[in-house]
Amino acid sequence: MNYIPNTDADRAEMLKVVGVQSVAELFHDVPAAYRFPPLTLPPALSEPEVIEELNALANENDDPHHLACFLGAGAYRHFVPSVVDFILQRSEFFTAYTPYQPEISQGTLQAHFEYQSMICALTGMEASNVSHYDGATAAAEAVIMALQIGRGKRNKVILSPTLHPQYRAVIHTYTQGMGLEIAGEDLIGVALREPEGTAGSAALLDALAGLLDQQTACLIVQNPDFLGRLYTPAEMQALADRVHAVGAQFVVSVDPISLGLFVPPGRYGADIVTGEGQPMGSPLSLGGPYLGFFAMRAADVRRSAGRIVGQTVDAEGQRGFVLTLSTREQHIRREKASSNICSNQALNALAAAIYMAAMGKHGLRTVAELSYHKAHYAADLIGKIAGYTVISRWPFFKEFIVRCPQPVALINEVLLDRYGMVGGYDLGNDYPDLQGHMLLCVTEMNSRAQIDLLAEALEEITTMNLERYEGEVSRG
Amino acid sequence: MNYIPNTDADRAEMLKVVGVQSVAELFHDVPAAYRFPPLTLPPALSEPEVIEELNALANENDDPHHLACFLGAGAYRHFVPSVVDFILQRSEFFTAYTPYQPEISQGTLQAHFEYQSMICALTGMEASNVSHYDGATAAAEAVIMALQIGRGKRNKVILSPTLHPQYRAVIHTYTQGMGLEIAGEDLIGVALREPEGTAGSAALLDALAGLLDQQTACLIVQNPDFLGRLYTPAEMQALADRVHAVGAQFVVSVDPISLGLFVPPGRYGADIVTGEGQPMGSPLSLGGPYLGFFAMRAADVRRSAGRIVGQTVDAEGQRGFVLTLSTREQHIRREKASSNICSNQALNALAAAIYMAAMGKHGLRTVAELSYHKAHYAADLIGKIAGYTVISRWPFFKEFIVRCPQPVALINEVLLDRYGMVGGYDLGNDYPDLQGHMLLCVTEMNSRAQIDLLAEALEEITTMNLERYEGEVSRG
Amino acid sequence: MGEPLIYEISRPGRCAVSLPECDVPPTPLPEGCVRDELPLPEVAEVDLVRHYIRLSQMNYGVDTGFYPLGSCTMKYNPKVNEAAARIPGFATLHPLQPEASIQGALGLMLELQEMLAEIGGFAAVTLQPAAGAHGELTGVLMMRKYHLDRGAHERNIMLVPDSAHGTNPATTSMSGLKVVEVPSDTRGNVDLAALRALIAQHGPKLVGLMLTNPNTLGLFDENLLEIINLVHEAGGLVYGDGANFNAILGIVRPGDLGFDVLHYNLHKTFSTPHGGGGPGAGAVGVSAALADYLPGPIVKQSEADGMLRWYMPPKSIGRVKAFFGNFGVLVRAYTYLRMHGAEGLRAVSENAVLNANYLQARLRGVYPIPHGDRTCMHEFVAQGILKDAPGIRTMDIAKRLIDYGFHPPTIYFPLIVPEALMIEPTETESKETLDAFADALLRIAEEARAAPDLLRTAPHRAPVRRLDEVKAAKELVLCYAPACGG
Amino acid sequence: MGEPLIYEISRPGRCAVSLPECDVPPTPLPEGCVRDELPLPEVAEVDLVRHYIRLSQMNYGVDTGFYPLGSCTMKYNPKVNEAAARIPGFATLHPLQPEASIQGALGLMLELQEMLAEIGGFAAVTLQPAAGAHGELTGVLMMRKYHLDRGAHERNIMLVPDSAHGTNPATTSMSGLKVVEVPSDTRGNVDLAALRALIAQHGPKLVGLMLTNPNTLGLFDENLLEIINLVHEAGGLVYGDGANFNAILGIVRPGDLGFDVLHYNLHKTFSTPHGGGGPGAGAVGVSAALADYLPGPIVKQSEADGMLRWYMPPKSIGRVKAFFGNFGVLVRAYTYLRMHGAEGLRAVSENAVLNANYLQARLRGVYPIPHGDRTCMHEFVAQGILKDAPGIRTMDIAKRLIDYGFHPPTIYFPLIVPEALMIEPTETESKETLDAFADALLRIAEEARAAPDLLRTAPHRAPVRRLDEVKAAKELVLCYAPACGG
Ligand SMILES: Cc1ncc(COP(=O)(O)O)c(C=O)c1O
Ligand SMILES: Cc1ncc(COP(=O)(O)O)c(C=O)c1O
Secondary structure (H helix, E strand, C coil): CCCCCCCHHHHHHHHHCCCCHHHHHCCCCCCCHHHHCCCCCCCCHHHHHHHHHHHHHHHEECCCCCEEECCCCCCCCCCCHHHHHHHHHHHHHHHHCCCCHEEEEEEEHHHHHHHHHHHHHHHHHEEECEECCCCCHHHHHHHHHHHHHHCCCEEEECCCCCHHHHHHHHHHCCCCCCCCCCECHHHHHHHHHCCHHHHCCHHHHHHHHCCCCCCCEEEEEEEHHHHHCCCCHHHHHHHHHHHCCCHHHHHHEECCHHHEEEEHHHHHHEEEEEEEECCCCCCHHHCCCCEEEECHHHHHHCCCCCCCCEEEEEEECCEEEEECHHHHHHHHHHHHHHCCCCCCCCHHHHHHHHHHHHHHHHHHHHHHHHHHHHHHHHHHHCCCCCCCCCCCCCCCCEEEECCCCHHHHHHHHHHHHHHHCCCCHHHHCCHHHHHCEEEECCCCCHHHHHHHHHHHHHHHHHHCCCCHHHHHHCCC | CCCCCCCCHHHHHCCCCHCCCCCHHCCCCCHHCCCCCCCCCCCCCCCHHHHHHHHHHCCEECCCCCCCEEECCCCCCCCCCCCCCCCHCCCHHHCCCCCCCCHHHHHHHHHHHHHHHHHHHHHHHCCCCCCEEHHHHHHHHHHHHHHCCCCCCCEEEEECCCCCCCHHHHHHHHHHHCCCCCEEEHHHHHHCCCCCHHHCCCCCHHHHHCCCCCCEEEEEECCCCCCCEEHHHHHHHHHHHHHHCCCCCCEECCCEEEEEEEHHHHHHHHCCCCEEEEECCCCCCCCCCCCCCEEEEEEHHHCCCCCCCEEEEEECCCCEEEEEEEHHHHHHHHHHHHCCCCCCCHHHHHHHHHHHHHHHHHHHHHHHHHHHHHHHHHHHHCCCCCEEEECCCCECCEEEEEECCCCCHHHHHHHHHCCEEECCEHHHHHHHHHHEEEEECCCCCCCCCHHHHHHHHHHHHHHHCHHHHHHHEEEE | CCCCCCHHHCCCCCCCCCCCCCCCCCCCCCCCCCCCCCCCCCCCCCHHHHHHHHHHCCCCCCCCCCCCCCCCCCCCCCHHHHHHHHHHHHCCCCCCCCHHHHHHHHHHHHHHHHHHHHHHCEEEEEEECCHHHHHHHHHHHHHHHHHHHHHCCCCCCEEEEEECCCHHHHHHHCCCCCCEECECCCCCCECCHHHHHHHHHHHHEEEEEEEEEECCCCCCCCCCCHHHHHHHCCCEEEEEECHHHHHHCCCCCCHHHHHCEEEEEHHHHHCCCCCCCCCCCCCEECHHHHHHHHHCCCEECCCCCCCCCCCCCCCCCCCCCCCCCCHHHHHHHHHHHHHHHHHHEEEEEEHHHHHHHHHHEEEEECCCCCCCCCCCCCCEEEECCCCCCCCCCCCHHHHHHHHHCCCEEECCCCCCCCCCCCCCCCCCCHHHHHHHHHHHHHHHHHHHHHHEEEEEEEECCCCCCCCCCCHHHHCCEEEEEEEECC | CCCCCHHCCCCCCCCCCCCCCCCCCCCCCCCCECCCCCCCCCCCCCHHHHHHHHHHHEEECCCCCCCCCCCCEEECHHHHHHHHHHHHEEEEEECCHHHEEEEHHHHHHHHHHHHHHHHHHHCCEECCCCCHHHHHHHHHHHHHHHHHHHCCCCCEEEEEECCCCCHHHHHHHCCCCCCEEECCCCCEEEEHHHHHHHHHHHHHHHEEEECCCCCCCEEEEEHHHHHHHHHHHCEEEEEEEEEEHHCCCCCHHHHHHEEEEECCCHHCCCCCCCCCCCCCCCCEEEEEHHHHHHHCCCEECCCCCCCCCEECCCCCCCCCCCCCCCCCHHHHHHHHHHHHHHHHHHHHHHHHHHHHHHHHHHHCCEEECCCCCCCCCCCEEEEECCCCCCCCCCCHHHHHHCCCCCCCCEEECCCCCCCCEEEECCCCHHHHHHHHHHHHHHHHHHHHHHHHHHHCCCCCCCCCCCCCCCHHHHHHCCCCHHHHHC
């Protein structure tokens, strides 16, 4: 199959107009020695065949659509109302590109203006761009913006060790040519040494603040953090004040669903708020396409990256929307641009807009509350099982840590194989001190029955003979 | 969940304007003794819960999406290009109703005009309506139209015994109040007594013609018939001539996919051509919604039932389309209408239009040829297995009959359970003489590998101990 | 501006699909059977898609805006229902698969049968009919057979009020029965005196009465119990046209009132989309006395082994359709019902009725409303007859509404109201939408006086201008000529 | 006419979704943490859907019509790709699931990596970058690290032709390197003499050259092998911007020509939809020398047990993104590639190039085409400079094209061509469409002389009139005020 309408007859007529004998002639500029290489590709399939092949591949996966899922760690299974994908499938939206021609792109533009507005509402900030590639690159772009706000004179960046490990990795990648000092990540021990987080003392935040100095461009924390801990607005405001005292930017990476319930970073001193917008209407889809959202102070907009939609009027004075402040961007400013970003995650931003509008203030609060209550119910239940300890004795939203009596990978293998469940995240992957610790995530998509079954399963596993699985896991 | 936007505050304002105190007051005309009955219904579910419940129900089914399927008998698994459902999901199409207001319904109207045109092209007829409920009711409406063409003076209807048994049943149901004589169905013996159909002699058609008389309003045959037999244009024309000789209508019910390859009824004397349009773009969906298509001579249009779209111009002389000849219909003519049909299968007609346009002349021919070759390959292969006899020694399209060494239901049970296959149709359900005969259907959706596996399975079954299954089948 | 016909963009050799190569040895094609022409269009996928996208843009649906088409219950169609019907475990089932392999689908149908029976107050339900009119045919044939089985061969008359939908008399004729029309009274009810007289005249020949309630004037008959009683006393049965069920969900159960048989329009009341004219589904509920006459198969649970099975009622009128009903539509209706529950359904009708009364109140005084003094149910019938605008007709008002971005109401029906504008807002419309619509109608009434030509030449903001329906019927063009041998 | 903002149709208490009741005992909420305001809109599902349907109707996509946006390869997006990405077995996979539970998805990624490597002539491919610019960053960081690993700490200069897309210089800066611009010659090639001089000047400090080929003028550089050779001889690496790969599928493999690293824009060449600005996918291919520097994880098959596993290359520059790439986009690209095969891909480029040359031929003589004497590749750059129409600019011509039902080309890029109109028809457009577009442009050229105001005030047939971009940038309104505390 190909999607070329023209027939041999059409091509013959066209060649005549072009004034050449054959299509091959059009490629005379291509070095002859390399022209028309044979490609070794699998033979072309027809549509029914490709669908069959794809279904066969899909069937080789165990998908959370059919399984209970307690895995989060930066990608979340929240409910996506049917309207979201229904609207995304409108050709006029998904087959358009960047709205360079605003007169025939008001659909995209207005939807994105509304997206910006709702992101502001959610984060408590004054401005938002349309998107970054994901939560990780949004965090990296926040660092770069902070460096620019610091006019290149500040070259120290403080990262909380409980910022998502992959986000930290991406920040390192992005900034490797910039000659920065990146501090803070070794403070993980402090984070883990505070068993009494409930008391409201956050030793980690204190320790991070201790790293601040006049060289510091920014400090990034995640709230709730990667370990699930929720810092109170008071704790965060205290940190913000210390960040601002040295003239640095306070960047907060946040789970947008948590903002249905909790005080947003805009209310506790954040200068930049970023995060992963996937839970708002994008499918899990093995990690992408996701949505990096990015909110900021109005004063900083001209130093930011990415597309921004602004309101204006047309020649008849009617309200309309356009891309604005393009002079920040690569196509105008080239090597002086605030970023190289061009294509972004516009359709995921549309999904998030539809999601936020569909949920509205009450729906999003309900989603957040359901997640909160169910996660706490699960933590209670699992905490009572002999052999398991819930070490999250701090306020948390929907994720908590369980110390397990067996390797996490092994438990997950059994959960999948015998109970049809996707277990939690193995924190030992990122934090050597947390070997044997599982980060469990519970959302409104987990019924009480599922949670009860998880608890039962975890209990049964302690008495099982797991030899059969051990081999597989060590090979894995 | 409900889909009511108004809030209590809205309702309060509205009640004031209406001039009543409460919504309950609006129902004072309802007899008080019966007003507001408690309904015992399952509790309301939210959207995520209902999706979970539906998935659970769907998972209790064994669907041909995941299985090889050799079942046809009036509902066919042909390929549906992705574009079909993509277009059907356009809100403007599927949330509209009958295009009573043509100025804002040109989409539906033009698409249906094109549908009519393509149905004419396919069947070789001059006119088409927009749809009937399905192939069975279209056949019944053909009988009623024939009666009307006969001005109520002809009251005999001849049905081929190899017209789909359910179509014959529906004709009986529809006409039970009309005092008709329905003849022909007992001729099944003749159909089965002709082993050498390849010679081109069709004793059944002869026998049916023998029933014709001046009382006959119409004669209906199916081609290819329910047993899969394909009658040649010459045979059919001969029959048509004899039907016309007594002034009756010749009605042909036809598989539209077969018309990608074979001479259409319009070329061999049919007066009315009907059939089941499901294979053209509608999913199997357990039997509905399907599409009764209905084509006829231009001269008979005013006696036909159902919606018809006609071309016209607007006030500026531009081409446009409207529903026309409504004076035949129930909303104008009431008890004198040609039928009571109102809502029909308009969206399925749209699906068929998209399907026909997507396939085009070459695509439809390819689908038909693939089905033909694969079915014949399968018949060859199965005919060679000891214990099985292919009794279709006549020309056939995609369905053929196999005499089996075991009860068909038993074989099907084993095919499903051990081989993950949906077997053929048990002709013993409808024709006592055909106990132990299976009608197998092969289309372009069956790969050679599937066919080979079917043949292997059938062979293995002859040597299997089937006791375990016998119990289940007899209970079934 | 106009979109060309698909044939007009056809070019030889193009095709929008790809198909597998033949992987089996070919068999010679039967001689004399193969066609040598097939005048279908030839287009590439991109042109196909653009063609239909553009056509769709020339259409107005419920998702476009307010669609107060009276009697059609154009409520919002929830999108989860669309997702539901497309679950492969439903959408790809073959109707003739063994029962054991479709227990989930049968379970859904059984529960839908039971929910509908409960909502209507009936003993049994069939899901087979494909639309309301198809349900009517089913019901009337059952009534006929019921009498025949009791030896009452003389019963061949059906009483049908003059306000009835056209399908009622048409169904009656199609069933081989005779229609006798019953007039309406000044309050929009069935004229009781006339009914008594007709029953006195036709009593022993009566099959029964076909009654729409609320009726097509949007009114709940004030003498309903008496009417039903009169028919029953004469040995007749009462058929309920349930097209207007959206007014009475959880408000009253027709079975409780004495209706013997009733069809539900699932595509109206239970919000399965109208599809540009269909498909719908016209389930039929019946009292215990008629249950054995239902067309089949319907779903029953086996008492022996708990399996769900197809079941043919013993005195069935037969099948009315191949297979079992418009299953894809049933999945949507099931989804809708499961999301509502008893309270949700009552809220639907309460709000549908409140919305209609609110609109009626807002238009009263400007547009004549023959029974505007009464509380209406889910809809009401106004008239396009305006003071000081003698040349203006309902048609003009309807077309002008298009310019304001609304779909016009049903017009010129019911036939008993001259210049009828039959307005059904449904419960899924907000007060703001109703207000905007009322404001438009009031403004149009002013325009009718001040600038009548604006109405007469409307619509001005539609993809085409007013279309010539007379020409269409006179100079029949039903097919692109080259496609039908022209 | 205009659609209100979603906030403007909000009413307190409405909601478009339903959620389950809480089925567990509640836990007290943490003190001092709960927000007391959340200014999100409140709308019902019907109003939500209508809002977005109406917004969509104000948009123009490839499915609406011809979209010759140069450099963006707006080809038709096959609908099967959309179905593919939505298969639950792909769409619902969690990225952190155990590898054993996602073997099908890993298999798809592995095969896509291999197909892309084959098409580009590279040793290895990463699928992680989310877009073309992201792929550039990936590639340039790899080039940088490659030199560093060899101890060449002084290498910090990247040569970038003046015709390059803005992302190339922007990426270079972002990577901590310095841009040195290379001019183009009169035939639209890289100016060889200038290149030689720059290399002579910066040789030891050279990281390499970023080259788009075919370049943004739509031309295949006539000295390509020599250019690559010059850079290599100076110890530099050559980066290929593969955004224009649609011209060379099966025509030539950049890896064969000596490119060391190249990004593919899957959303252009392999037809994943552009989504109103994204998501895309910017896979990167590299020669064997750079393979160990790829960002990871990428997919590898374990030699031990045949299992597919995530693999981090030993000298990796690190992750460029969380997880593994825009998987949903990769599924679409995979589907597209599997349906084409080698022959199909070559046909894509042949037709893309033929279509561009045909359009160029049709416009030649009326619109100046700076390199119109050359054979172009998949696109060409004309100028909106018309004889006898001095007041008319490219902007006016673009806006007037809207009135003819077309999406305008890319305008004012590349920067080296004044009043540029960069036209890329792609292979999925028919001759008729190209003719209609050429006819429109020719007619507009006449209008420019005869009725210039028609152009200057265009568009006339769009949902809005020409928009004031200056006002937007001056009086910044980026948010509905009440939503951001205003
Ligand atoms: C009152 C009434 N009865 C019957 C019908 C017929 O229903 P259907 O169109 O589903 O056949 C309608 C449909 O408009 C109706 O409004
Ligand atoms: C030549 C060229 N290079 C790079 C890019 C950047 O690609 P993306 O938008 O995917 O980041 C583009 C996109 O328009 C382009 O045309």
